[in-house]
Amino acid sequence: MEKYIVAILFFGILFYIVSIFNRLVYTKNRYINSFSQIGVQLKRRYDLIPSLVEVAKQYMEHEKSTLERVIAARNGASKHLSEANSNPSDPTIIRQISEAENNLRRAISQFSMVMEDYPLIKADTTMQNLQEELSTTENKIAFARQFYNDSVMEYNIYRQSFPQTLLASLFGHANDAAMIEFDDAKEIQNPPKMVF
Amino acid sequence: MNFFTAQQKAKSSTTYLVIIFLIGLFLFAMSVSLLSMEIHHYLYYNTFSFDTFDIDVFLSLFITVIFIVFLASFFQFFTLKGGGKVVALSLQGKLITRLSQEKSYQILLNVVEEMAIASGISPPSVYLLPDSSINAFAAGFTYDDAVIGITKGAVDELNREELQGIIAHEFSHIFNGDMRLNLHLSGMVFGIVFIGAIGRYIVEALHESRIGSYASYSSNNKKGGNPIIALYLLGLGLMILGWIGTFIGEWIKAMISRQREYLADASAVQYTRYPQGIANALKKIGANTYGSSIGASAGGIYGHLFFADGITNFWDHFFSTHPRLEDRIRRIDPSWDGIFIQKETKVQTEPISSAATQSTSNNSTVPSALTSPLVIDTLSRIAQQPGNQNLKYARIRLDALPESLHTMSANTLSAQWIVLALLLNAEKIPLLKQQKYLENNAMMMYKNIQNTYKKMFDLPRSAHLDLLNLSLPSLKMMSEQQYRVFRQIVIDMIEMDQMISIWEWSLHAIILTPLDREFGFSKPPKERYTKIEEIQDSLSILFSLLIHTQFSNEQRINQLIENLKISLNLAVLIYCPDISLVALNKALHEIRQSSTPLRILVLEQSIHLLGSDGTLFDDDLEIIHAMGTLLNLPFSSYESRL
Numbered sequence: 001m002e003k004y005i006v007a008i009l010f011f012g013i014l015f016y017i018v019s020i021f022n023r024l025v026y027t028k029n030r031y032i033n034s035f036s037q038i039g040v041q042l043k044r045r046y047d048l049i050p051s052l053v054e055v056a057k058q059y060m061e062h063e064k065s066t067l068e069r070v071i072a073a074r075n076g077a078s079k080h081l082s083e084a085n086s087n088p089s090d091p092t093i094i095r096q097i098s099e100a101e102n103n104l105r106r107a108i109s110q111f112s113m114v115m116e117d118y119p120l121i122k123a124d125t126t127m128q129n130l131q132e133e134l135s136t137t138e139n140k141i142a143f144a145r146q147f148y149n150d151s152v153m154e155y156n157i158y159r160q161s162f163p164q165t166l167l168a169s170l171f172g173h174a175n176d177a178a179m180i181e182f183d184d185a186k187e188i189q190n191p192p193k194m195v196f
Numbered sequence: 197m198n199f200f201t202a203q204q205k206a207k208s209s210t211t212y213l214v215i216i217f218l219i220g221l222f223l224f225a226m227s228v229s230l231l232s233m234e235i236h237h238y239l240y241y242n243t244f245s246f247d248t249f250d251i252d253v254f255l256s257l258f259i260t261v262i263f264i265v266f267l268a269s270f271f272q273f274f275t276l277k278g279g280g281k282v283v284a285l286s287l288q289g290k291l292i293t294r295l296s297q298e299k300s301y302q303i304l305l306n307v308v309e310e311m312a313i314a315s316g317i318s319p320p321s322v323y324l325l326p327d328s329s330i331n332a333f334a335a336g337f338t339y340d341d342a343v344i345g346i347t348k349g350a351v352d353e354l355n356r357e358e359l360q361g362i363i364a365h366e367f368s369h370i371f372n373g374d375m376r377l378n379l380h381l382s383g384m385v386f387g388i389v390f391i392g393a394i395g396r397y398i399v400e401a402l403h404e405s406r407i408g409s410y411a412s413y414s415s416n417n418k419k420g421g422n423p424i425i426a427l428y429l430l431g432l433g434l435m436i437l438g439w440i441g442t443f444i445g446e447w448i449k450a451m452i453s454r455q456r457e458y459l460a461d462a463s464a465v466q467y468t469r470y471p472q473g474i475a476n477a478l479k480k481i482g483a484n485t486y487g488s489s490i491g492a493s494a495g496g497i498y499g500h501l502f503f504a505d506g507i508t509n510f511w512d513h514f515f516s517t518h519p520r521l522e523d524r525i526r527r528i529d530p531s532w533d534g535i536f537i538q539k540e541t542k543v544q545t546e547p548i549s550s551a552a553t554q555s556t557s558n559n560s561t562v563p564s565a566l567t568s569p570l571v572i573d574t575l576s577r578i579a580q581q582p583g584n585q586n587l588k589y590a591r592i593r594l595d596a597l598p599e600s601l602h603t604m605s606a607n608t609l610s611a612q613w614i615v616l617a618l619l620l621n622a623e624k625i626p627l628l629k630q631q632k633y634l635e636n637n638a639m640m641m642y643k644n645i646q647n648t649y650k651k652m653f654d655l656p657r658s659a660h661l662d663l664l665n666l667s668l669p670s671l672k673m674m675s676e677q678q679y680r681v682f683r684q685i686v687i688d689m690i691e692m693d694q695m696i697s698i699w700e701w702s703l704h705a706i707i708l709t710p711l712d713r714e715f716g717f718s719k720p721p722k723e724r725y726t727k728i729e730e731i732q733d734s735l736s737i738l739f740s741l742l743i744h745t746q747f748s749n750e751q752r753i754n755q756l757i758e759n760l761k762i763s764l765n766l767a768v769l770i771y772c773p774d775i776s777l778v779a780l781n782k783a784l785h786e787i788r789q790s791s792t793p794l795r796i797l798v799l800e801q802s803i804h805l806l807g808s809d810g811t812l813f814d815d816d817l818e819i820i821h822a823m824g825t826l827l828n829l830p831f832s833s834y835e836s837r838l
Binding site: 007008011015033 | 256264267271282285295296607675
């Protein structure tokens with residue numbers, strides 16, 4: 001009788017261990033996949049910004065430095081994005097992108113403040129359309145980010161729980177994944193809009 | 197092509213297979229036990245004896261082996277049961293969405309969408325496998341959790357018709373019930389493979405460690421045999437037996453798989469009515485340097501799910517899960533000259549939607565047959581359109597959708613706006629209460645929902661259903677917490693107006709049923725009920741709802757109930773005027789768990805009921821479509837049965 005119990009226990013544990021391995025792989029691939037949702041929206045945002053600056057230039061000829069700062073921040077962020085797209089599981093790259101994004105947000109809010117001095121720009125229809133699009137994209141980024149962070153949390157929590165944590169490093173899952181933190185974490189309900 | 201019959205056939209093959217497998221397992225377990233017994237004998241007495249037969253030892257070993265095999269099989273079964281997503285992710289698949297800039301991905305998604313709309317289901321998620329070979333697979337248990345994977349090589353090298361052929365082939369697998377069949381097969385064979393693997397592991401471990409060299413030292417027990425040698429012999433024996441068992445198991449599996457492949461090829465031809473598409477795709481595979489080999493090691497386990505052989509096998513002909521390329525091509529294209537198609541630079545052309553279909557406005561491109569009132573007979577005539585017409589019609593419907601809405605369905609957040617706007621639209625006049633609720637609870641979304649609502653105002657019902665189907669794959673891309681929030685909003689919105697319209701209810705069920713399953717809130721339905729009496733309470737509720745939204749004359753209502761009783765052969769059918777959402781969902785849940793013939797009967801009677809006022813209006817047809825989805829009878833599989 002004991003023989004059966006031993007055999008069943010042995011194989012039961014074996015399969016349990018294999019399923020742990022599988023689940024680690026699954027949760028990891030899942031968060032990697034969810035990154036693409038943000039990536040797509042961020043790219044859209046980065047593509048809209050140059051148009052924004054073009055329109056602004058017509059009205060704000062003397063604000064070159066502010067505009068240039070926006071473009072520079074945008075280019076920096078865009079570069080980090082392509083790195084992140086090819087390697088979303090690297091925590092340093094994710095942190096880099098968070099930083100670049102925050103940089104961009106600061107540049108844009110400076111830009112919106114400056115825009116206050118140029119009331120004519122509000123009437124421009126292209127500007128209004130761009131604002132609308134940017135606002136929608138912001139919402140989508142926020143949602144996708146929440147999804148990504150939730151997936152990352154799922155992976156991290158699973159990885160850190162008992163008994164997985166004992167085997168995690170052995171199976172190649174030695175580190176937690178990084179969440180994406182944007183500066184405006186508190187004001188997430190009001191994504192940075194063009195304040196007119 | 198009758199998918200319903202094909203599915204029934206697949207199910208009966210499964211039962212037949214299980215029996216064969218059990219016999220095989222019995223024989224296998226016997227041989228393993230005999231082997232172990234002999235080793236055991238050797239260990240104690242240093243000889244092999246074929247006369248003594250220790251029944252106790254034998255029996256205990258026998259039972260242990262059976263246990264292990266079952267354990268392993270269940271394990272494999274449960275792993276694969278996680279849904280198609282699990283397979284795709286384990287093969288390093290990346291989800292493709294409409295928002296990616298690549299033209300070739302757009303074309304691929306268009307093809308998948310067309311095929312899905314033509315079949316009456318929501319488009320399965322599409323995953324890209326980073327492989328330069330040409331291959332594709334479909335995985336998942338039912339239409340709802342189905343997933344399609346396709347290699348980068350395929351996307352790069354195949355043109356639209358060829359892609360359509362491959363995708364049609366995969367869809368055929370989904371509808372023919374092949375995935376379910378393969379799932380059972382995999383599970384079964386895995387158990388045997390596992391034992392062989394143990395043997396192999398033992399042998400390898402002994403080779404690696406230097407224990408082998410100690411074998412020359414005699415053991416403590418002078419009388420018994422050397423334990424090292426015993427272990428080695430055990431390992432070897434298990435390996436050989438495992439090999440034989442796997443050999444036979446894989447052989448049977450491959451034979452069956454090959455038949456299913458021919459069937460899928462044939463179904464795909466019927467679907468697209470364009471045999472050249474698939475034939476050319478196969479010819480291109482033949483020419484491709486990588487053929488169809490899949491890099492990821494997991495490809496081996498999932499080999500049977502693919503379009504063409506995923507592994508370049510020494511045992512090619514014997515074990516291949518797919519028939520030989522040449523044979524497949526010849527079955528489709530008898531006049532083939534035997535030459536494979538070399539790689540050519542692909543010219544990307546996607547017909548610009550409006551130009552190609554000459555739509556007059558974005559609302560009225562739905563063929564007139566469906567916008568004017570119909571008599572019930574006409575419905576059955578439409579339902580018999582051959583596959584290709586369905587595809588063309590699907591293309592027209594897709595092109596009729598406003599571009600902005602179509603794009604919105606591709607993003608998770610905007611897809612939610614579409615669903616909520618549809619719910620607002622359900623009453624034709626959005627209730628103030630719903631608006632207030634949205635303002636308070638979905639603040640980020642309220643304005644967007646309003647804008648979406650405005651865009652959808654004049655669209656025909658058929659477009660609503662299409663939008664829902666197109667939104668589903670995007671809605672799967674959220675976290676569980678996010679889904680909980682969304683789910684609550686949907687439910688609150690419907691219950692808010694105290695009355696449930698059938699359209700509202702269908703909408704909510706179409707969206708929430710697959711999503712609940714995706715996020716683990718519910719499980720795939722089993723076919724529990726085979727007799728109509730078992731579900732008569734649920735039927736009362738369902739038909740009451742249908743009647744209630746169409747008729748108010750009491751006499752008429754009673755008459756309809758009586759008619760239903762006769763057609764369904766039921767003694768009891770009660771009209772319930774007040775139905776809660778909870779009761780309704782419970783009823784649907786129960787009906788979904790009935791056998792296929794029963795569900796088809798329910799659908800038929802619903803159609804009859806809706807048409808009993810003489811004509812079937814546009815709205816009614818869409819409700820029928822919705823009911824088809826709810827009952828897990830996507831419209832085209834139903835059509836083919838008529």
